Amino acid sequence: xxxxxxxxxxxxxxxxxPVTLRCHQTENHRYMYWYRQDPGHGLRLIHYSYGVKDTDKxxxxxxxxxxxxxxxxxxxxxxxxxxxxxxxxFCAIKDRDTYNEQFFGPGTRLTVL
Amino acid sequence: xxxVTQSQPEMSVQEAETVTLSCTYDTSESDYYLFWYKQxxxxxxxxVIRQEAYKQQNATENRxxxxxxxxAKSFSLKIxxxxxxxxxxxxxxxxxxxxxxxxxxxxxxxxxxxxIP
Numbered sequence: 001x002x003x004x005x006x007x008x009x010x011x012x013x014x015x016x017x018p019v020t021l022r023c024h025q026t027e028n029h030r031y032m033y034w035y036r037q038d039p040g041h042g043l044r045l046i047h048y049s050y051g052v053k054d055t056d057k058x059x060x061x062x063x064x065x066x067x068x069x070x071x072x073x074x075x076x077x078x079x080x081x082x083x084x085x086x087x088x089x090f091c092a093i094k095d096r097d098t099y100n101e102q103f104f105g106p107g108t109r110l111t112v113l
Numbered sequence: 114x115x116x117v118t119q120s121q122p123e124m125s126v127q128e129a130e131t132v133t134l135s136c137t138y139d140t141s142e143s144d145y146y147l148f149w150y151k152q153x154x155x156x157x158x159x160x161v162i163r164q165e166a167y168k169q170q171n172a173t174e175n176r177x178x179x180x181x182x183x184x185a186k187s188f189s190l191k192i193x194x195x196x197x198x199x200x201x202x203x204x205x206x207x208x209x210x211x212x213x214x215x216x217x218x219x220x221x222x223x224x225x226x227x228x229i230p
Contacts, residue, residue, distance in 0.1 A: 033217075035218075040222055041222065042117075042204055042220030042221055042222045042223055043158075043204070043206075043218070043220045044220070045217035045218070048217070058217055059217065088156065090158060092158075100146050100163065100165075100208070101148070101160055101163060102160075102208075102218055103160065104150075104157070104158035106155075106156065106157055107156045107157070107158075
């Protein structure tokens with residue numbers, strides 16, 4: 001257990017509304033990530049953070065923004081949700097000791113109607 | 114760009130038997146990491162095993178072992194003595210060894226493993 005929680009765990013929203021997903025970790029990991037999981041694609045990186053206020057884009061970042069004002073929290077925001085953003089979203093941290101392995105949170109299922 | 118291919122969308126195995134899941138990848142790098150993750154119906158992503166490309170010895174974790182063939186860019190997962198709890202989606206993943214600017218894990222599309230009692 002890497003001490004990662006995600007909230008909410010499930011959310012249904014309507015097209016055009018803003019949505020924020022929260023990832024919280026309790027073990028002071030520097031690196032945090034947001035992935036989305038879709039059938040036929042595996043998991044794909046949206047954004048990642050390498051420290052407070054330090055973030056960078058992943059391969060599917062369009063339509064998403066992130067913020068990290070505290071070490072323990074990494075927020076993913078959909079400014080104006082679209083149906084193509086219906087997905088399962090996973091947060092992950094990179095292990096401090098090995099710096100190689102990523103451990104994942106429980107996931108958030110988001111449905112955009 | 115790196116790609117990871119899992120050519121078996123579904124596999125099944127009799128309980129207590131051995132099964133091998135295939136994974137191939139494409140990269141121009143010489144140093145990298147490979148992982149197998151398990152995703153049971155709970156949806157939790159669980160790290161099963163990892164392999165560093167610079168190590169010739171195949172990684173082993175209890176009933177799970179890998180066959181890493183660097184020249185062939187192949188990284189298969191062998192599960193011995195299959196148990197009902199092994200039923201899950203299995204993902205192969207690649208990560209560059211560089212610590213900055215190559216942070217993503219590149220995942221395959223997964224293999225769904227069914228255990229037959």
